[in-house]
Amino acid sequence: MPLSRSLKILAILVVVGGLAFAGRQGQRYYKKNLAAPRAGEVVYREDCMRCHGPVGQGVAGKADEPLVGEKSVASLAKYIAREMPENDPGTLSAADATASAEYIYQAFYSAEARARNHPPRIELAHLTVRQYRESIADLLGSLRGAVTTTESGGLAGSYRGLPDGDTTNVSAKNEIKLVDRVDPTLDFDFGNKAPAPGGKPEQFKINWTGSLLVPDTGEYEFRLTTPNGARLYVNVPDNGTQKDAIIDLWVSSGKSRSAQAPVFLLGGRSYPLKVEFFKYKDKTAGLKLEWRPPGGAWAVIPRTNLAPKYSSFVHVVSVPLPPDDGSVGYERGSSVSREWTEAVAKGAMQVAALVGPNLYALAGTKADAPDRAEKFKAFSLRFAQLAYRRPLTAEQQADLAQIYAPGVAPEVAAKRAFIFTLSNPAFLYPGLGPQDDYAVASRLALTLWDSVPDATLLQAAAAGQLKTEAQVRKQAQRLLKDPRAKAKLRDFLHHWLHVEEGAEIAKDQQEYPGFDQAVVMDLRTSLDLFTEGVVWSEASDYRQLLLGDTILMNERLAKFYGQKVEAGAGFQPVKMDADQRGGVLTHPFVLATFSYTKSSSPIHRGVFVTRNILGRMLKPPPMAIAFMDDKFDPSFTMREKVTELTAKPACQSCHVTINPLGFSFERFDAVGRVRVTDNNKPVDATSEYTAADGQVIRLTGARDVAKHAAESAAGQAGFVRNLFQSLVKQPPAAYAPDLLGRLTDQFRADHFHIRNLAVEVAVVAALRPTGSATPPAR
Numbered sequence: 001m002p003l004s005r006s007l008k009i010l011a012i013l014v015v016v017g018g019l020a021f022a023g024r025q026g027q028r029y030y031k032k033n034l035a036a037p038r039a040g041e042v043v044y045r046e047d048c049m050r051c052h053g054p055v056g057q058g059v060a061g062k063a064d065e066p067l068v069g070e071k072s073v074a075s076l077a078k079y080i081a082r083e084m085p086e087n088d089p090g091t092l093s094a095a096d097a098t099a100s101a102e103y104i105y106q107a108f109y110s111a112e113a114r115a116r117n118h119p120p121r122i123e124l125a126h127l128t129v130r131q132y133r134e135s136i137a138d139l140l141g142s143l144r145g146a147v148t149t150t151e152s153g154g155l156a157g158s159y160r161g162l163p164d165g166d167t168t169n170v171s172a173k174n175e176i177k178l179v180d181r182v183d184p185t186l187d188f189d190f191g192n193k194a195p196a197p198g199g200k201p202e203q204f205k206i207n208w209t210g211s212l213l214v215p216d217t218g219e220y221e222f223r224l225t226t227p228n229g230a231r232l233y234v235n236v237p238d239n240g241t242q243k244d245a246i247i248d249l250w251v252s253s254g255k256s257r258s259a260q261a262p263v264f265l266l267g268g269r270s271y272p273l274k275v276e277f278f279k280y281k282d283k284t285a286g287l288k289l290e291w292r293p294p295g296g297a298w299a300v301i302p303r304t305n306l307a308p309k310y311s312s313f314v315h316v317v318s319v320p321l322p323p324d325d326g327s328v329g330y331e332r333g334s335s336v337s338r339e340w341t342e343a344v345a346k347g348a349m350q351v352a353a354l355v356g357p358n359l360y361a362l363a364g365t366k367a368d369a370p371d372r373a374e375k376f377k378a379f380s381l382r383f384a385q386l387a388y389r390r391p392l393t394a395e396q397q398a399d400l401a402q403i404y405a406p407g408v409a410p411e412v413a414a415k416r417a418f419i420f421t422l423s424n425p426a427f428l429y430p431g432l433g434p435q436d437d438y439a440v441a442s443r444l445a446l447t448l449w450d451s452v453p454d455a456t457l458l459q460a461a462a463a464g465q466l467k468t469e470a471q472v473r474k475q476a477q478r479l480l481k482d483p484r485a486k487a488k489l490r491d492f493l494h495h496w497l498h499v500e501e502g503a504e505i506a507k508d509q510q511e512y513p514g515f516d517q518a519v520v521m522d523l524r525t526s527l528d529l530f531t532e533g534v535v536w537s538e539a540s541d542y543r544q545l546l547l548g549d550t551i552l553m554n555e556r557l558a559k560f561y562g563q564k565v566e567a568g569a570g571f572q573p574v575k576m577d578a579d580q581r582g583g584v585l586t587h588p589f590v591l592a593t594f595s596y597t598k599s600s601s602p603i604h605r606g607v608f609v610t611r612n613i614l615g616r617m618l619k620p621p622p623m624a625i626a627f628m629d630d631k632f633d634p635s636f637t638m639r640e641k642v643t644e645l646t647a648k649p650a651c652q653s654c655h656v657t658i659n660p661l662g663f664s665f666e667r668f669d670a671v672g673r674v675r676v677t678d679n680n681k682p683v684d685a686t687s688e689y690t691a692a693d694g695q696v697i698r699l700t701g702a703r704d705v706a707k708h709a710a711e712s713a714a715g716q717a718g719f720v721r722n723l724f725q726s727l728v729k730q731p732p733a734a735y736a737p738d739l740l741g742r743l744t745d746q747f748r749a750d751h752f753h754i755r756n757l758a759v760e761v762a763v764v765a766a767l768r769p770t771g772s773a774t775p776p777a778r
Contacts, residue, residue, distance in 0.1 A: 037093065037095035037096060037099065038096055038099065039099060039103075040099035040100045040101070040102050040103025040104070041103050041107075043092070043096045043099055043100040043103070044100050044103050044104060044107075047084070047085045047092065047096075047100070048084065048085065048100065048104075050062070051063040051085075051086060052067050055107070055108050055117070056068070056104065056107070056108040056109065063086075065619055066108075067104060067108060067109050068108070068109055068114060068617070069109060069617050069619075070110075070111065070615075070616050070617045070692050070714065071109075071692065071694075072692060072693045072694045073098075073101050073102055073105050074101075074693070074694035075690065075692075075693075075694040076101035076104060076105060076109070077094075077097045077098040077100075077101035077102075078097075078694070080092060080097040080100055080101055081094060081097035084097075111733075112737065115733040115737050116737065119733070119734075119737070120731045120733050120734040121734050122431075122730055122734045122735065122768070123332075123334060123730065123734075124429060124431045124432070125332055125333040125334050125429070125431065125729060126333035126336065126340075126428045126429050127333055127427075127428055127429075127430065128324045128331050128332065128333045128450070128729065129321045129322075129323065129324055129331075130217065130331070130450050130491075131333070131446060131450045131451070132317070132321065132344070132347070132428075133217070133266055133316065133317050134266060134449065134450045134451040134484070135387075135427075135450075135451050135452045136315060136317050136347070136351060136422065137266055137269070137314050137315055137316060137317075137451075138449075138451045138452050138454070139383070139386055139387055139452055140315040140351070140354075140355065141312065141314065141315070142386060142452075142454070142455065143362055143383065143386075144312060144358075144362070145312075146311075146312040146313075146314070147310060147311055147312045148211075148269065148270045148311050148312070148483070149211050149213075149270050149307045149309040149310070149311050150213070150270070150307075150483055151307055151308075151309060152213055152303060152304045152305065152306060152307050153182060153184065153303055153306070153307065153308060154182045154183050154184040154185065154210070154303045154306050154307075154308060155182065155183055155186065155208040155209065155210040155273065155275070155306050155307075155308060156180070156181075156182055156208065156209050156210050156308040156309075157179075157180070157181055157182065157183045157206055157207070157208045158177070158180050158206065158207045158208075158209075159177070159178040159179045159180070159181070159195055159196045159199070159204065159206050160175050160176065160177055160178060160204065160205055160206075161175060161176070161178055161194070161195075161199040161200055161203055161204025161205060162174055162175060162176070162199070162200040162202075162203050162204070163176050163198060163199065163200060164194065164198055164199055164200050164201075165200070166200055176198075178194070178195070178196040178197075178198055178199045178204065179196040179197075182308045183208065184303035184306070185289075185300050185301065185302065185303055185306070186208060186275060186287060186288065186289035186300070186301070187287075187288045187289070187300045188285075188286050188287050188288070189284075189286040190279075190284070190285040190286055191284055191285070191286075192283060192284055192285075195285070202279070202280075202281050203279060203280055203281065204278070204279055204285075205276075205277060205278035205279070206275075206277045206278075207274070207275070207276055207277070208273075208274065208275040208277075209273070209274050209308075209310065210273055210306060210307050210308045210309060210310065211270040211271060211272060211273055211306070211307040211308075211309060211310065211311035212234060212235075212265075212270065212271045212272075212273040212301070212305060212306065212307075213270050213304070213305045213306070213307055214265045214266065214267055214268070214269055214270070214271060214305070215267055215268070215293075215305070215487070215490065215528070216267040216293065216294055216487075216490070216491075216494075217265070217266050217267040217294075217487075217491075218264070218265070218267075218293070218294030218295075219262050219263070219264050219265075219294060220262065220263055220264075220265055220291055220292065220293055220294065221260055221261070221262050221263075221291065221292040221298075222234060222246065222247065222260060222261055222262075222263065222289070222290070222291050223247075223258055223259070223260040223288075223289075223290040223291070223292075223298065224247045224249060224258065224259055224260075224275075224287070224288070224289055224290075225256060225257070225258040225287070225288040225290070226249060226256065226257070226277070226286060226287040226288070227252070227253065227254055227255055227256040227257070227282060227284055227285070227286060228252050228277065228278060228279045228280075228282050228285050228286070228287070229249065229250045229251065229252040229277065229278045229279075229280070230247075230249045230250070230275065230276060230277045230278075230287055231245040231247065231248050231249070231250055231275070231276045232245060232246055232247040232261075232274075232275055232289070233245050233246065233272070233273065233274040233275075233276075234246050234263050234271060234272075234273055235263060235265065235271040235272060235273075235313060235314055235316070236272060236274070236313065237313045237357070237358070238272075238312070238313060239357070239358075240313075246261040246263060247259045247260070247261050250276075252278075252279075252280065252282055254282045254283060256286070264316055264318040265314075265316060266314065266316055267487040267490070267491070268483045268484045268485075268486060268487020268488070268490075269314055269483065269484070269487075270307060270311040270483075271311055271313075271314055272310060272311050272312065272313055273306070275287070275289060288300065289301055293521075294503075295500065295503030295504075295524075296503075296517075296520075296521040296524070297516075297517035297518045297520065297521040299518070299521065302570075304570075315351065315354050315355075317347045317350055317351065318350070319343055319346045319347045319350055320343065321340070321343045321344075321347070322335075322337060322339045322340045322343060328725075328731075329722075329725065330495070330722075330725040330726055330729060331729065332729045332730075333729070344422075344423060344428065345419070345423055347422065348418065348419040348421075348422035348423050349419055351418055351419075351422055352415040352416075352418040352419050355415075355418060356415065359376075359411065359414055359415075360372075362379060363375045363376050363378075363379035363414070364379070372410050373404060373410040373413075376404070376410045376411070376413065376414040376417075377400070377401065377404050377410075377413075379414070380400050380403070380404075380413075380414060380417035380418075380421070381397060381400055383417075383418070383421060384396065384400055384417070384421045384424075386452065387421050387422065387424075387426070387427045387452070388421075388424070388426040388427060388433075389430065389438060389441065389442040389445075389452055389453055389458075390433060390434075390436075390438035390439075390442075390461075391438075396426070399420070400417055400420070400421075403416050403417050403420060404417075430442050430443070430446060435768070436461075437460070437461040437462075437464055437465070437466040437467065438458075438461045440461065440466040440467075440472060440766045440767060441453040441457045441458060441460065441461040441466055441475075441766075443765050443766045443768070444457065444466075444472065444475060444476060444479065444762055444765075444766040445457060445479070447727050447728055447761065447762040447765045447766065448476060448479040448480060448482075448484075448485045448488065448727070448758070448762050449479060449482065449484040449485060449488065450484070450488055451484060456475075456478070457475060457479075460475060466766070469763055469767065472762075472763050472766050472767060473759060473760075473763050476759045476762040476763055476766070477759055479762070480755060480758060480759060480762075485758075486532075486536070488727070489535060489754075489755075489758065490528070490531075490532065491726070492722070492723060492726040492727070493528075493531045493532075493535070495722075495726060496612055496719075496722055496726075497527070497531075497584055497590060497612070498590075498593060498594075498608065498612070499524065499527070499589075499593075501593055502520070502523075502524065502589055502590075502592065502593035503520075503524075505520045505589075505592050505593060506597060507592070507597050507598075507670060507671060508597045508598045511597075511598050511670070512669075512670065512671050514560055515560065515592075515671050518556065519556060519557065519560055520589075520592075522553075522554055522556055522557050523557065523587075523588050523589035523592070524589055525552075525571065526551060526552045526553060526554075526557060526571060526587070526588075526589065527584070527587050527589045527590070529552045529571055530548065530550070530551070530552055530583075530584070530587065531545060531584065533552075534548065534754075535754050535755065536755070539751070539753070540753045540754045540755045540756070541751065541752050541753065541754075542710075542716070542719060542747075542752035542753075542754050542757075543710040543752050544583065545583050545584050546582060546583040546584065546585060546613070546706045546707075546709050546710045547582060547583050547706055547707070547710055548583040549575065549576050549577070549578040549581050549582075549583075550573040550574060550575055550576060551573070551574050551576055551581070551587060551588070552571040552572065552573055552574070553565055553571065553572060553574045554570055554571050554572075555567060555568075558574065561588065561672075561673060562673075577674070578703070579701075579703055580667060580674060580701060580702060580703055581702070581703065582702050582703045582705065582706025582707070583706055585609065585613065585665075585702060585705060585706050585709070586665070586668065586672070586702050586706070587672070588671060588672025588673070589672070590608075590672075591605070591665065591668050591670075591671070591672035592670060592671050592672050594608050595669075595670035595671075596627070596629075596670060597670070598629075598670065599629070599638055599669075599670055600638055600665070600666060600668065600669055600670050600678075601627075601638075601662075601670075602638060602639065602642050602658075602659060602662025602663050602665065602666060603627070603642060603646075603655075603658060603659075603662055604662075605661070605662045605665045606655075606657075606658035606659060606660075606661040606662025606663075607658055607662075609661045609662075609705060609709070610657055610658055610661060612718075612722070613709045613715055613718070614661075614692070614708075614709055614712055614714055614715045614718065615712075615714045615715050615716075615717055615718015615719070615721065615722075616657065616692055616714060616718075618654050618657070618658070619653075619654060621651070621654065627641075627645065629641070632644065635679065636679065637666075637678040637679050637681050637683070637684075638666065638678055638679075639663055639666055639678070639683075639684055642659060642662070642663075643659070646658075646659060656690065657689070657690070659687070660687030660688060660689035660699060661687075661689060661699075661705055663684070663685060663686075663687045663699075664685050664686075664687060664689075664699045664700075664701055664702050664704065664705045665685070665702050665705070666678065666683050666684065666685045667683050667685050667701055667702065668702070685699075685700065685701045685702070686698070686699065686700050686701075687699045689708075691708070691712065691714075692712075692714040693713075693714075713744075716744055716747065716748065716752070717740060717741070717744045720732075720740060720743050720744045720747055720757065721740055723754075723757060723758065723761060724740070724743070724761050727758065727761050727762065727765070728761065728764075728765040730765075735764060735765075735768070739764065743757070743760060743761070743764070746760060
């Protein structure tokens with residue numbers, strides 16, 4: 001082909017291409033600036049539906065994620081105008097972008113639209129693991145009239161021995177009382193001296209008795225150290241013997257030795273504790289009693305967890321149970337498996353074995369009583385009525401009576417009745433049965449205690465006094481004063497702040513020498529003391545969880561964080577820089593939890609604040625990208641590394657929210673200490689953050705985030721939602737589409753009073769309002 005002809009063809013192609021490009025540009029200009037505005041549904045159908053589907057459900061290979069979220073209409077419109085349509089972004093007019101945003105928001109994007117399109121319902125659920133264990137402990141405790149205590153301060157010590165100067169060496173005859181006193185902790189080195197004035201140093205004995213106050217549910221390890229003779233008893237029945245000691249070091253060796261043993265305990269309860277100790281002609285004397293709480297470090301049991309008053313034995317089911325379904329952000333008893341059924345059966349058999357030694361006393365009979373079969377049967381009916389949380393039907397009574405068949409030993413039948421009752425759906429599924437006052441009592445106890453109703457609540461149900469909001473609120477306020485309610489709110493706070501994730505905190509010892517498990521345990525205690533101090537104060541103000549400027553420190557924490565506290569005074573509030581600190585958000589435990597072993601982590605901190613504190617939704621990342629520190633420029637700060645890592649448009653859809661929040665905490669290192677430089681460069685903690693309502697906020701540090709969170713409507717609603725779901729194990733929208741909004745409005749009107757909010761949640765859950773119900777009025 002001649003060169004001239006080729007050039008002509010090329011010229012024609014260029015002209016055609018130019019005309020096509022000009023045409024497309026003209027169309028884009030016309031569409032954006034001259035075309036008449038379209039209805040939002042039309043815009044969506046013509047420009048969005050092919051990728052996002054008819055109802056925003058997504059289209060495989062184009063837009064896999066559904067169109068749901070918590071952005072405002074203004075924020076959606078701004079994003080659509082800038083980024084959509086995906087194949088030709090920026091071509092929609094401002095009017096079309098706004099119209100489509102309004103349509104998307106109202107049709108399927110917003111929480112209200114999702115609730116309308118897929119209305120959640122109150123689901124029938126079995127007892128969660130926590131509810132199962134708590135219910136059995138209270139069921140059996142109610143049969144015995146259990147005694148509990150909450151007054152801490154130490155253990156009651158009874159000191160006895162030979163009088164000083166005695167030469168008989170016969171302890172039984174000449175033994176005297178040396179002193180009775182309350183010892184705050186058990187950490188003694190008596191050396192070669194008597195433990196109290198007037199006693200003989202060579203020979204004495206001490207018995208410590210009282211209660212162990214347990215804050216959290218889990219396995220506790222106990223350790224006893226002594227060169228002398230000692231035994232430790234934890235949660236032993238009243239008629240227990242030396243064989244029930246969990247640690248037995250009674251044979252003295254004269255040399256210091258230790259022994260340890262685990263015990264599974266339920267939080268929010270007191271347990272009987274006893275230590276027996278003696279010295280006989282050993283050169284020295286001493287004793288130390290330590291524990292390791294779940295996820296914690298070894299420490300002498302503090303006085304705050306010891307009480308001089310006696311508590312009754314607590315029946316604790318220690319059979320391992322399959323974990324509950326937590327996929328929706330809170331634990332619920334929705335999944336039934338073979339493992340769960342078998343575990344529940346084993347739990348019932350364990351209860352029958354625990355009750356066995358006390359069976360005659362509980363039934364009010366004796367082994368040789370001719371009427372013991374009738375007594376056992378009556379006892380079984382009484383127990384089932386407590387377990388089923390209501391009077392038994394004729395059919396339920398007949399089912400239990402059949403167990404006491406002719407030829408079956410009454411003792412065997414009684415144990416079978418226990419197993420039958422605790423494996424029955426009427427116990428395992430509290431939602432079954434008539435929706436009457438007894439159902440209200442059951443739901444109220446589950447909401448605030450994770451347990452069965454007590455005698456007072458059952459009496460109110462029997463009298464028909466749980467019909468009105470005022471009646472139920474009065475009972476809820478009573479239940480909230482119980483240690484079990486305190487334990488449940490503590491469990492909620494742990495879930496809200498991801499405390500359990502912090503149990504595995506570990507830092508590089510070259511970067512952070514001295515930050516060990518003992519410091520981690522102290523930080524967790526510090527956080528618990530702070531949050532509980534706010535919740536159980538008179539104001540109980542949610543905002544103080546975010547705005548408080550004190551951190552409780554003991555001597556170990558004060559030394560590590562460069563503060564000063566009074567020696568020997570335990571945890572004390574230390575005033576921090578109010579311009580930098582912001583309540584739980586800047587507590588060192590939380591900051592250390594959401595950090596790497598050697599450095600801070602703006603991403604982890606930003607995700608935590610976005611989801612848990614501000615109540616905003618984050619979609620799962622399109623792909624998991626590992627943070628590899630050695631892949632970045634060695635001169636980079638952490639902020640520069642994260643900026644580079646998340647620069648891609650696919651990342652920015654979420655990180656445009658996450659990063660500004662995370663960068664605001666860059667003045668704190670991986671253990672929560674204030675810093676001014678990172679990698680020898682000044683720390684930059686400033687950012688511009690776009691809130692859920694589309695407002696752009698200038699953040700200059702963590703304190704600004706805390707202030708915004710305290711004032712954020714989305715954050716307040718998120719806190720209410722989290723508390724509701726944690727207490728009730730159901731979503732608020734299942735009770736009424738607008739319930740979350742009404743509870744949040746009432747929370748604001750009540751000056752953000754957390755305990756009052758818990759009461760109102762309990763009232764709603766107990767009375768099961770329908771969609772047309774009015775909000776509870778206090």
